Each structure stands twice: as C-alpha cells, then as structure tokens.
Amino acid sequence: MSGEENTLDNENDKVVMEVPVYLSKQLETLYIFQNSVRPRGSTVDNTVIRSRIKPVLQEVELEVGFDTKSSTFNDKKAEDIARRVDSSDDNKSKVYESGMVDRQVLTSGPHSSESSLNYAVGKMEDGALHLCPVKSIIQLQPSFAHGEVLVAESEKSGDEKDEVEEALPQKVSVKFQRHESERTKKLRAMTYSHYMKKRAEERWNETHYCQADSPESELERSKILCSHPRLTVPGMNLDQSQYLRNLVPYKPAKNITHPGSSAMVSIASLKSLTWLEKIKIVLLTAKIVPFGKMTTLLTDDPKEIPHLLLALQTQGIMIRGNWTLRSELLYPECTRSRYNGVPASIMCRARDYLLTMFYQQKYVSQIKFIDFVKIPREEAKEMLTDIAMYYTSKGWDLIFPDDDDFMERYPEVAKGQQKLLEDRRAILDVAFKEMHEPSKSPDVPRRQRKKSGRDTSGGTNDSSNDGSVPVRRRKKSAQNSGNF
Known part of the structure; x- marks a missing residue:
C-alpha cells in the first residue's frame, strides 16, 4: 500500500522547472575556510596582514588585525602583553612592532581531506547551476602563541627558584628498531606523533592575500562558472523529423566573409x-x-x-x-x-x-x-x-x-x-x-652515358673511380694494327 501511495505522490508532484547543471574544473585547488562565527549584522572588517600555507599537510595560518580604535579594546592590557612577550628570552626580534597586541593568529589543526571530496560550491548564473568541486574544508581557530610564551616564562622562573642541587645522573636505555611490516607503517603514519613530526619538517610558504573586492578575487570567483556551457549533449526528447534535422542540418548558401x-x-x-x-x-x-x-x-x-x-x-x-x-x-x-x-x-x-x-x-x-x-x-x-x-x-x-x-x-x-x-x-x-634540414636520402649514383662500341675497356677503367669524363679512343685501323 505504501508503494502505491508513493507512486501517486510522484505523479501529483509536477516538475516546476528544469535547471541545467554544469561542472567547472577550472579551480583545481578550491578550499573552504570555516572561520569564527560573527553576527549577521556585524560591520567589523578584520584585515588579513599575513598569510602562509603548508601545501602537503594543507595547513593555513592567517594573521588578522584587531580594530584597536574600538571602544571594547583594552590598550593598556595589549601593551602589557606585548611588552612581556617581546622581552622574553625566546624572542630575539620584536613580535609586535606597534608595541601592543594588534593582531590575532588563526591556524588550522590536523584534519582529513577525504570527508570533503563529495562537496562542491554552486552558483546560479543565467538560469543554470554551475558546480565546482571542493578539495578540502579547513577549520581556522585562534592561536594564543603569546600566552604560551608567558606560561613558559613563568614556569622557567619557578624552576630556577626550586633548583638547589645539581641534577643526578640517570640511566639511559638503548632500544633497537624492529623491522616493521607495511600494515604497521600505515598505522604509524596515522598516529599523532608522526603527524607532528611531518608538521615540524614541512616549511611554511608565504602567500599573497587578495581582498574580496580586488580584481584578482573577481577573476578567481569567475572560474566557478563553466567556460563552455553550450558544449553539452541535449536530452533525447525529439521526434523523428527533428532528430534527422539536427543530425543532418540544412545550411542555406550564404556569403562567406574572408578574415581579411x-x-x-x-x-x-x-x-x-x-x-x-x-x-x-x-x-x-x-x-x-x-x-x-x-x-x-x-x-x-x-x-x-x-x-x-x-x-x-x-x-x-x-x-x-x-x-x-x-x-x-x-x-x-x-x-x-x-x-x-x-x-x-x-x-x-x-x-x-x-x-x-x-x-x-x-x-x-x-x-x-x-x-x-x-x-x-x-x-x-x-x-x-x-x-x-x-x-x-x-x-x-x-x-x-x-x-x-x-x-x-x-x-x-x-x-x-x-x-x-x-x-x-x-x-x-x-x-x-x-x-x-636537408633530407638524408641515400647517395644516388651519378648518371653515366651509355657505352658505345667505340669506347674501349681501358677508357672505362680510367674513369670509373675518379668521376672524370670518360676518354674516348678510336679503334686503330687495319693498316696501323697490321691485322686483316
């Protein structure tokens, strides 16, 4: 009974509109960034000061500037944190050139790109839906690197007060690495320690950040649209005469304009x-x-x-x-x-x-x-x-x-x-x-004249090797030769 009801529902559910769908492959590396959520009516426009990426691990780091002129921004606290961070022993150069914490660092942690392979970004243009596949979805979270520096500084000062005696010698155990199977290597590659090792080995690549209203951004966004939407195969909804007309179209004679x-x-x-x-x-x-x-x-x-x-x-x-x-x-x-x-x-x-x-x-x-x-x-x-x-x-x-x-x-x-x-x-x-280049054809022998009866064997041998003109010699007469 349920099957009959579904059939009736499908018959009553009429098709309101058919929309063609195009797949664009102009953007091979399209990422979606999930940033911090802000109210819809928020007018705060944080400027990206610096951006860099690790392409292998697909990690991103953005330095976003604060609105230091806002009424909710604490200048004294920002100056105090910047002074303590820049004065630490680990920082050889100044982290905050302006003398206050005027920016925030957004970083992406470990993630898997396999879950985002079935996602796409779509845009409606001229009554058609253009889809562009998404390579990965990256979540950006605030990074409090200055807080870690302050905590490490306080722990270091506490350890110096507690240290009275020298460190005692400790035992060291030596372990030899065993032979690993392929399955063990794959499992080890999925561990967090292996990921942190790869993360430390890969270097950051500096990138150029373009504003949303820049010509470069407009050009990249336009690549979501399929460049040749008309190159599609139409549906087989034609009758016999229309199909034959499309298969062998009639082209009336017209004047062809030469390019010149x-x-x-x-x-x-x-x-x-x-x-x-x-x-x-x-x-x-x-x-x-x-x-x-x-x-x-x-x-x-x-x-x-x-x-x-x-x-x-x-x-x-x-x-x-x-x-x-x-x-x-x-x-x-x-x-x-x-x-x-x-x-x-x-x-x-x-x-x-x-x-x-x-x-x-x-x-x-x-x-x-x-x-x-x-x-x-x-x-x-x-x-x-x-x-x-x-x-x-x-x-x-x-x-x-x-x-x-x-x-x-x-x-x-x-x-x-x-x-x-x-x-x-x-x-x-x-x-x-x-x-x-001249064609490398085999050497053709030089054309030679047909030998006549007047040519002697001696003349032929003289001209066979040096390529000179054959010497013609007359036969001696009977009186000279003495033969009858």
Whole structure:
C-alpha cells in the first residue's frame, strides 16, 4: 500500500522547472575556510596582514588585525602583553612592532581531506547551476602563541627558584628498531606523533592575500562558472523529423566573409551575443586591440570584467599587452589564403611564429620572416599589415604601444599568455628546424652515358673511380694494327 501511495505522490508532484547543471574544473585547488562565527549584522572588517600555507599537510595560518580604535579594546592590557612577550628570552626580534597586541593568529589543526571530496560550491548564473568541486574544508581557530610564551616564562622562573642541587645522573636505555611490516607503517603514519613530526619538517610558504573586492578575487570567483556551457549533449526528447534535422542540418548558401575583409557589426547587435562571439567579432574586425579599448567598446560594468577576461583568453592571444585573434580561428581548417591558396595549417604556423617574433623583439624584418617560414610575399605582407606598421630603417612594429598597465594590473593573465607564447615558440623552432634540414636520402649514383662500341675497356677503367669524363679512343685501323 505504501508503494502505491508513493507512486501517486510522484505523479501529483509536477516538475516546476528544469535547471541545467554544469561542472567547472577550472579551480583545481578550491578550499573552504570555516572561520569564527560573527553576527549577521556585524560591520567589523578584520584585515588579513599575513598569510602562509603548508601545501602537503594543507595547513593555513592567517594573521588578522584587531580594530584597536574600538571602544571594547583594552590598550593598556595589549601593551602589557606585548611588552612581556617581546622581552622574553625566546624572542630575539620584536613580535609586535606597534608595541601592543594588534593582531590575532588563526591556524588550522590536523584534519582529513577525504570527508570533503563529495562537496562542491554552486552558483546560479543565467538560469543554470554551475558546480565546482571542493578539495578540502579547513577549520581556522585562534592561536594564543603569546600566552604560551608567558606560561613558559613563568614556569622557567619557578624552576630556577626550586633548583638547589645539581641534577643526578640517570640511566639511559638503548632500544633497537624492529623491522616493521607495511600494515604497521600505515598505522604509524596515522598516529599523532608522526603527524607532528611531518608538521615540524614541512616549511611554511608565504602567500599573497587578495581582498574580496580586488580584481584578482573577481577573476578567481569567475572560474566557478563553466567556460563552455553550450558544449553539452541535449536530452533525447525529439521526434523523428527533428532528430534527422539536427543530425543532418540544412545550411542555406550564404556569403562567406574572408578574415581579411572588413566585416562591420553594429554595437547594438553585439550586446545580444555571447562573450565568446563578441570577442571573436571585435578581434576579427580590428585585428589587434588594447584591453582598454576592448572594455570601452563592450562593457561599462566592472563586474563583467572577469567574464571578458575569460572569453578573451579563449578567443585571443596577448602580444606585449595587446590582444589579437588566435591563428586557428583566423584561418579555419580546410581553407586557403586569398592570394596563392596556401593551406590553413601553414598559414597558422607562419602567423604563430610571427606573433612570437613580436613577443621577443620590438622590430621584425619582413625579409627574414619570409625566408624562415617559406610563405609567399603577399601572405606575409597581409599578416604584417594587420597588426603592425613599417618604420624606415627599423622594421615592422605593433600598431599599438606596449600595454604595461594591463600586464601590471593582471599579472597572472600576462604570465599565462607569455608561457603560452614561449611553449608555442619552442614547438615551432623544432618544426622549422626539421623543415630546413636537408633530407638524408641515400647517395644516388651519378648518371653515366651509355657505352658505345667505340669506347674501349681501358677508357672505362680510367674513369670509373675518379668521376672524370670518360676518354674516348678510336679503334686503330687495319693498316696501323697490321691485322686483316
């Protein structure tokens, strides 16, 4: 009877809304910090002064500043504790430079990351749920290191008063370590003493803490969203005709615009497109654009900058702070150049090498570029005029100057693009080196003339080894030879 009731409940429980779910894997190391609980309406904003981490044991330490101007803060007590801690024998340098306890240390103790593998962080965006897996959950607790120093100091003074006689000699027992099995080693690795030993061996790594409203934090938070949400498999809810139409779509004939032509798109139509489509159209039309002009053209909202950066890194490539379209998007597969019909693969390889040349040097020589990549002059001239200008007695340089402001503002994006160019240059150097090397084919014997009846055996032997021209000798006449 209960089974029938559950069936009826499921039938009456209608589906109100279907939400697509996407899994983002852009953040490989996503941690959740559980901090001290504060009231919801609290306006206290503690500033993180210092942060460091032990990546192997996944331990974190944060130094959070106090609000020393608060009415509940005791200045005299903070100064007294700081003076006693800094005057102890264990501290060779000052712990509190300001002369008072102006900060608190939050540390994470031993924890297991296995329990957090089934957790994820979700965000609703444009009617879709984006999930990002959580690597570990870390609990932060206050650390009272200054209290331990004061307690150790008081115990040390008490021991000095009680010591009257010298310490008596004690017996020392020597133990030899036994052979441990694999099971014993695993059990010992789970003990608290082994953990404390590993904790003492691993060093702290200093990290840079970014505020919640900083551009770096906005960029990292945007990675929770799936970068390609449209690349999904639709559900099989189509009839036969619709399925066949999707399987073999009908594409009407249309005018294909070549990458080199000036295809203009209005700004109003750009707003209705996705970020990837916007970036591709702008870079395809303008050839090379600084980031400042890109933001002026596409958005005025600072919150949309992370989306713009993600789409820009997918569709474009950065050269000294300026952005241009990727070669594989500019020259799609199965296409050829407009002048001499050079295949797209060769055009992509030549253009990528040109971009790496502009990355490594300011001026580029057209003659050296053509001699190295071995493409026609018309195609090389088109590549250069799209992104560069010619300066007499110097060479070709980018149309726009280096955008140092962008590279300083977004150092992680700049380093990623520079690494991409360096890796691409290394691959191209190997490919062009193999192309320029002469083929190591076996030696083909030199073509020889067909021997005639007039050639004697002596002439053939004379020219067989030194490669010289064979000497022709006439046969002696019957009168000279004396034969009839």
